[in-house]
Amino acid sequence: MTTRDAETLAQLVSEQAGKGKRYTFEQLANRSVDPESSYKPSPNLVWTISKGQSVKMNPPLVRALAAGLNLPPKRVADAAHRQFLGWYSGDPGVSNPSDKDDDAVYRVAVEAGVTPEQMPAVEEFFEQLRREREDEA
Incomplete structure (x- = not known):
């Protein structure tokens, strides 16, 4: 298992946002816009995610964070899945x-x-x- 296979959404966000990091939480929130729905999370929600606290996850939030973090949406979705749902082997429709x-x-x-x-x-x-x-x- 690689490090990427164990990363969580909190880790992805906290690596790039916070005091002394690449972005403030406000800057990351402003960058995080879902390309499909134009949904944008609040800076407080981004902070909450970075601290590993429970939040209601949904596809627009995942896509928005992927855009803001400049990461592939699948990577962000996998990290969110690991953090909020736990271990899994893969998606039912994907061949392994x-x-x-x-x-x-x-x-x-x-x-x-x-x-x-x-x-x-x-x-x-x-x-x-x-x-x-x-x-x-």
Whole structure:
């Protein structure tokens, strides 16, 4: 797993905004405009995100932050997903070579900030489930 695979939205925002950083929270908020809806978050919301506090995430906010941070929207969305929803293996519609023709999709909800390495029991559960299904076939 790379560092990018574990980054959160709070990290992406706090790396670029705050005291002594590239942008103030107001500057980043002003740069953050969703190209589809023209939605723009407030400086207070940007600060709240940078501190890792819970906020209501939605596609316009993710797209706005991606524009403001000058990062790919998928990277920002993945970081938001990890922070607010927890670990996941990928999107159901995206092919993953390690799936071995398995069409099952698993979603696991965990506390924010938990990494896959901190969930060996969940990983083992799914491996056991796969082995059982293979034995039945």
